[in-house]
Amino acid sequence: MRAVVIEEYGVVPVVRDVPKPVAADGAVVLRVEATGLCRSDWHGWMGHDADIVLPHVPGHELAGTIAAVGAGVTGWQVGDRVTTPFICACGTCEQCLEGNQQVCPNQLQPGFNYWGSFAEYVAVPYASVNLVRLPDDMDFATAAGLGCRFATSFRAVHQVGKVRAGERVAVFGCGGVGLSAVMIASALGASVVAIDTNPDALKLAREYGAVHTVEASDQVAAEIQDLGGAHVTIDALGSSDIVQQALTSLRPRGRHVQIGLLPSGVQLDVGRLIGQELSWLGSHGMPAHAYPEMLALVASGNLHPAELITRTITLAETPAALAALSAGTPPGITVITPGVA
Template sequence: MRAVVFERYGDPAEVRSVPDPEPAEHGVVVRVEATGLCRSDWHGWMGHDPDIVLPHVPGHELAGVVEAVGAGVTGWRPGARVTVPFVCACGRCPSCAAGDQQVCERQTQPGFTHWGSFAEYVALDHADVNLVAVPEGMASGTAASLGCRFATAFRAVVAQGRVAPGEWVAVHGCGGVGLSAVMIAAAAGARVIAVDLSSGALELARRFGAAHTVDASGGADTASAVRELTGGGAHLSLDGLGSPVTCAASVNGLRRRGRHVQVGLLPSETGATPVPMARAIALELELLGSHGMAAHAYPPMMELVRSGALRPDLLITSTIPLDAAPGALTALDTAPTAGVTVIEPWS
C-alpha cells in the first residue's frame, strides 16, 4: 500500500510503498476512505509521544470500509462502513468494565502505538469494542472527523464540561477541536466566546455560533477580555490548542466555581506545564481533562449529526490527496489552516 512515512522526528515525511497490514485475531483492516489531519499528528511527528516507534505512519482520525476481519471478531464483516475512536480500548480492563474506554489501561491508538491512517489501509484492534457504524448517507470525510476532534469536543463540552443553556463558554484555540466545541456549545444553548490568533478561524467560529470573538494576536490579555465580555468570567472554558499560554488564559478567564477542560495536548521540555493553581484554589475552580470518547457513547452525538442539529461537515475546509499530506503535516505549526483538512488516500 501507499502510506506517509517518517524515519526521524521532525524530518520530512514521504509517501512510499510499504507492506499491507494484516488484522489481529481481535481486529480488522480498514480501507481508508478519509482521514483527518490533526495537530496531534504533528505532535507525534515532532517526537512528543513516547509510544511512537520509528519508522512510523501517522493518522488516527479515519473512516473507511472493513477489508479484512480477524478470526475472533464476531460483530463485523468485510464491506461495513465504519469509523473508530482514536482510543481503541481493550474491553477487558477495570476502566473498560466501568464504561470508561476512553481511558483504557491497555489502549492502542492508530498513528501512535502502531501505524496509522495516512495510508490506503490501517489495522484497528479489538474491533467488537471499538468500531462505530457510519450511517447511510454520511460522507466519509464527515465520519472521519468524528473519531478525534468532534467526538473529543462533544465529550469535553457535554460530559466533562456539563454545559447548560445560557452559560458562558470560552473556547481558546479554534482549530478543528475548538471549532467543534464552539458548534456543540452553541447548539446546547450556551453563549460562546471564541479566542484565536487567526482572523479566518474567528470568522468560522462566528459562523458556527460564537456570540463574541477575541483576537489573541499581539500578546493580548484574552482572559481579561473574556471576563469583561461575560461580566465576571466564563462558566466553562476549554483549551483546544494546548499551550501554557492558552491553558493559563482558559483558567484565568473563569468566574468563581467555573470549570476548565483541557483538551489540547500540553508537551513541554520539562514535562510540566505551569497552571494558575492559586486562582483555582481561591475561586474553587474545577480543572478537568478530556481524552476522546468511547464508542458506546457515540449514539447521542450521531443522532444530533443525523438530525442536522450538529454539522461537522461544515468544519471541513480542505480536502487533499495522500501526496500532499507530508507538506500539510509539516505546515501545521507554522501555517495552520482554518477548519479541518481531510486526506483522501485513494484520490
C-alpha cells in the first residue's frame, strides 16, 4: 500500500510503498477513506512523542470501510462503514470497565504507538471496544473530522467543561479543535469569544457562532474581562502564554479546559488558582461509547461538523501540508483522501 512515511524527525516525509497491515486477533483492518491532518501529527513529526519509532506512518483521525476482521471480533464484518476514537482502549482494565476508555493505561494510538492512517489501510486494535458505526447519511470526510478534533472538543466543552447556556466561553486558537469548540459551545447556548492571530480563522469562528472575536495580543485577558470575564476558557492550541492569558481571563470560580498539548511544559500562577478558586481541567479525547449523543446532535441539525472542513488533499500532497504546520495551523480542518490520486 501507499503511505506517508516519516524517516527523520523534522524532515519532510515521503510517500512510498509499505507492507499492508494484517488483522491481528481482536483487531480489524480498515481501508482508509478519509483521514484528518491534525497538529498532533505535527508534534509527532517533530519528535515530541516518545512512543514513536522511526520509520513511522502518522495519522490518527480516520474513517473507513472494514477490509479484514481478526479472530475474536464479533458484531463487525467486511464492508461496515466505521470511525474510531484516536485512543484505542483495551476494554478490560479498571478505567475501561468504569467507562473511562479515554484514559486507558493500555491504550494504543494509531499514528503514535503504531503506524497510522496517512495510508491506504490502517489497523484498529481492540476493535470490539473502539469501533463506531457511521450513520448511512454521514460521509467519510465528516466522520474523519469527528475522530479527534470534533469529538475531543465535544467532550471538553460538554462533558468536562460542563458549559451551560448563558455562560461566556473564551476559545483560544481557532484551528480544527478550536472551531469545533466554538460551534459546540454556541450550540449549547454559550456566548463565545474566539481568539486567534489569523483573521480568516476569526471569520470562520463568527460563522460558527462566536459572538465576539479578538485578535491575539497581550491585551486579550483585559478585553475579555471588560466583557465580564469568562466562565470557561479553552486552550485549543497548546501554549504556555495562552494558558496564562486564559487563567487571567476567567471570572472567579471559572473553569479552564486544557486540550492543546504542552510539550515544553507550563508554569501556573497557583496563587491565582487558589485565590480565585479556579479549576484546571484536562480533557483527552472521547470514548467510543460516548459518540451516540454527539452523532444524535449532528443528525438533528444542531451541530454541523462538515462545515469545518476547509480543504481536501491527496496522499501525495500530505508531506508538504504536514511540514507547512510549522508556520502555523490553517483555519478549519484539512482532510486527506488516500484513495484519490
